[in-house]
Amino acid sequence: METHRAVRPSWDCEDCAEPWPCPDRKAGLLAERPFDRLTLLLFLSGFLTEAIDDFARNGTGTVPDLYDRFLGWALRVPSDP
Ligand SMILES: [Zn+2]
Numbered sequence: 001m002e003t004h005r006a007v008r009p010s011w012d013c014e015d016c017a018e019p020w021p022c023p024d025r026k027a028g029l030l031a032e033r034p035f036d037r038l039t040l041l042l043f044l045s046g047f048l049t050e051a052i053d054d055f056a057r058n059g060t061g062t063v064p065d066l067y068d069r070f071l072g073w074a075l076r077v078p079s080d081p
Pocket of ligand 1 (some may be wrong): 013024
């Protein structure tokens with residue numbers, strides 16, 4: 001069963017309450033080998049757009065900087081050789 005999923009609309013992790021994607025979820029995503037950065041970014045982009053919608057509808061009116069939270073970390077992961 002999949003764990004460390006996002007709870008909407010807060011986008012906190014259901015298991016550890018960290019901002020999603022939490023460290024455990026990131027580790028899980030990166031463990032899916034062979035690592036394909038493009039596939040990972042597309043996967044995360046889908047959540048990013050949903051999160052922007054959720055924060056816009058349910059938040060304080062200010063959408064936090066979600067780009068680095070959802071995509072930036074994945075861009076910094078070294079590629080496989
Ligand atoms: Zn978690």
